[in-house]
Amino acid sequence: MLEKIAKVIAHIDLDCFFVSVERVFHPELKGKPVIVSGNPEGRGVVSSASYEARAFGVRSAMPIQRARKCCPEAIVLPVRMGAYAEFSEKVFELLRDFSPLVEEASIDEAYLDLTGSEKLLGPPQTAAALIQQRVRDELDLPASLGIGSNKMIAKIASQQAKPLGIVEVALGQEQKFLSELPIGAIPGVGGKTEERLNVLGAKKVKHLVRLGPKLLESHFGKWGRELYERAQGRADDEVIAEASLPKSLGKEVTFDQDLDDFDQIEQWLFLLALKLGRRLRRKQLYAQRVTLKLRSPDFRTWTRTTGLDRATSEDWELFAAGLLLLRREKEKVRPLRLLGMSAGDLGSSPELNLFGEEERAKRERLMKALDRTREQFGFDAIYPARLQGLMEKIREEEEEG
Numbered sequence: 001m002l003e004k005i006a007k008v009i010a011h012i013d014l015d016c017f018f019v020s021v022e023r024v025f026h027p028e029l030k031g032k033p034v035i036v037s038g039n040p041e042g043r044g045v046v047s048s049a050s051y052e053a054r055a056f057g058v059r060s061a062m063p064i065q066r067a068r069k070c071c072p073e074a075i076v077l078p079v080r081m082g083a084y085a086e087f088s089e090k091v092f093e094l095l096r097d098f099s100p101l102v103e104e105a106s107i108d109e110a111y112l113d114l115t116g117s118e119k120l121l122g123p124p125q126t127a128a129a130l131i132q133q134r135v136r137d138e139l140d141l142p143a144s145l146g147i148g149s150n151k152m153i154a155k156i157a158s159q160q161a162k163p164l165g166i167v168e169v170a171l172g173q174e175q176k177f178l179s180e181l182p183i184g185a186i187p188g189v190g191g192k193t194e195e196r197l198n199v200l201g202a203k204k205v206k207h208l209v210r211l212g213p214k215l216l217e218s219h220f221g222k223w224g225r226e227l228y229e230r231a232q233g234r235a236d237d238e239v240i241a242e243a244s245l246p247k248s249l250g251k252e253v254t255f256d257q258d259l260d261d262f263d264q265i266e267q268w269l270f271l272l273a274l275k276l277g278r279r280l281r282r283k284q285l286y287a288q289r290v291t292l293k294l295r296s297p298d299f300r301t302w303t304r305t306t307g308l309d310r311a312t313s314e315d316w317e318l319f320a321a322g323l324l325l326l327r328r329e330k331e332k333v334r335p336l337r338l339l340g341m342s343a344g345d346l347g348s349s350p351e352l353n354l355f356g357e358e359e360r361a362k363r364e365r366l367m368k369a370l371d372r373t374r375e376q377f378g379f380d381a382i383y384p385a386r387l388q389g390l391m392e393k394i395r396e397e398e399e400e401g
Contacts, residue, residue, distance in 0.1 A: 006171050008114045008124050008147065009239060011154035012131065014091065015142040015163045017108035018048035021087050022077055024140050033074040037064045038264045040076045045261065047079050051163060061257030079264075081271045089275065090139055098131055101239045106253045107271065111151050113239040128166045149174065152235040156185055174233025179206040186230050190258075190297055190337075193220075205231050223299070249285070250293075251275050252340025258297045260335035269326055272341040273319035281368070285346045286311035290321040293340030294329060301338075304329060311347055318343065 014020065018036040023029045033053035038044040046067050049058045056071035068074065088107045095102045098121065101113035114127055121127035128145040135143045146157025147168040154169075156178070161167040169177045178185070183202055184194050196219065202208050208216065208231035216224030229235070251272045259265055280287060291305040304325040308317065322341050 005115060007149050008117070009149065009151055009154045010112045010114050010124070010128055010131070011105075011146045011148075011151065011158045012091075012095065012110050012112070012135075013144050013146075013155075013158045013162070014108040014135075015144055016048055016050050017088075017141070018079065018084055019050045020141050021084050022080075024087070025083070029075060033058075033071050035064070035067055035071070035074045035076045036079055037067075037076055038079045038261065038267065040064060040078055044264075045257075047264075049074075061259075079267065081267050082274070085271050085274050087139060087141065089278065091135060091141065094134060094138065095131065097134075098127065101241045103239045103241060104251070105155075109155075111154065111239045114147075125166060125168055128168070132164075132166065150233075150235040151237040151239065152187060152230060153177070153233055155187060156181070159185065169233075175209070175231075178231065178233055179204070181205050183208060186227070188223075188230075188299070189227070192297070196220075248291075248342050248344040248346065249276060249279055249283070249287075250291075250340060250342030251279075252293060252338060254295075254338045255336065258335040258337055259339075262330060262334065265326070265334075265336060265339065266323065268339050269322050269341065270319055272339065273322055274315050276341055276343055277313055277315035277318050280313035280343060280346075285343075286313050287318070287343030288345035288347070289343070290318055290325070291342045291344055292322055292325040292329075293338065293342070294326075294336060295338035297335060297337050299337070302329065302332075305344070307345075311345075 019029075019034045022034065022036065031052065032050070033056065034050040035046055035053050035058060036048040037046055044064045046058060046060050046062045046064060049060065049067070053067075053071050053074050056074075058067045058070050058074065062070075064076065068076070084107060092102060092104055092110060095110055095112055099112045099114055099117065103111040105111060112131075114121065114124060117127060118124075121130060124147045128147055132143050132145055135141050142164045144158050144161040144164060145166045146154045146159070146161055147166070148154040148157055149169070149171050153174050157167040157169050160181075181204065183189050183197055183205055186205060186208075189197070197208070200211060200215070200219065202211060208227060211228075213225055213228040216228050218224070220227060253268060253272070259268075287308065288311045289305060289307050291303055294302045294304070306321055306325055308321060312318070318341070
């Protein structure tokens with residue numbers, strides 16, 4: 001009987017990602033307190049804050065006006081989703097040089113399966129250092145990495161590694177590593193769950209183990225049983241690369257803080273459509289269906305789907321379909337914990353239309369030209385007319401900032 005090979009999973013987290021991208025364009029911001037916000041002059045919230053700003057108490061999802069009071073000297077910049085999407089895509093492409101199994105967890109996070117790569121890349125710590133150095137040298141972005149036997153441990157380790165560090169949890173040391181951490185360190189334990197666990201006497205992860213599976217399950221159902229398993233460092237999760245999902249392609253983002261601002265939710269949807277369209281075109285695929293995935297803070301999940309009039313790989317058609325679904329659920333699902341978008345019913349060629357074939361070919365040439373232009377100058381350089389309202393809003397915020 002063959003012995004099961006222990007997994008080696010790495011999680012990379014780009015430190016203060018939005019701020020770090022802004023510093024690439026404006027090196028003079030390095031070392032200064034910087035805040036990125038969706039609406040710097042209005043009722044927006046903090047999307048990203050540098051460690052210099054965090055030292056004053058600024059945190060993600062904090063109202064921007066409160067953040068300004070905490071750190072009056074902070075330089076506040078507007079969100080530029082197009083620029084962040086460009087750098088995110090470059091990072092993920094770089095990661096694929098280290099492993100064919102790369103799972104994009106969000107705009108600034110990814111998992112890599114490094115199992116069996118030691119002969120090529122060296123021990124896990126060495127491989128992580130190589131990844132970290134290349135991201136810094138080629139893209140001028142700081143990153144932290146965690147290494148473990150599963151995705152959960154790797155993610156928690158990367159959080160402990162911040163900023164710009166590497167933490168490896170050796171096989172068999174998972175429970176010891178987690179033991180003294182606060183229960184909020186476990187993915188999925190939000191504020192309300194943490195409050196209920198505190199009432200049961202659980203402050204640290206080791207306390208969850210002591211409570212036992214039966215008690216946790218009696219209070220939280222199936223999630224209680226899973227919580228017990230996670231507290232011991234056990235998670236049966238695989239790194240799923242996009243190539244292994246031929247029936248559909250999807251992008252999703254889990255927000256660090258629940259998102260209630262609908263304008264910001266639309267901007268994230270726009271980002272997902274942009275990345276989804278690019279990936280479809282790179283793989284020469286066309287989608288006939290768009291599905292939206294929405295998750296509330298209490299982990300209830302909705303999916304809404306719609307068919308498209310024609311098979312497409314064009315950003316604006318994907319965005320328009322997703323936006324229609326999102327607006328139908330506007331009041332039901334806020335605030336959001338997770339937003340996802342996927343393209344389904346994929347084919348390698350668009351539906352033929354003898355009377356529209358010339359027009360389709362023109363549109364495809366246009367999209368390829370757009371991709372080349374955006375690759376060179378950034379997404380903000382040119383955009384579809386259907387997105388004019390959204391792009392004008394982003395530009396107005398940039399001018400105000």
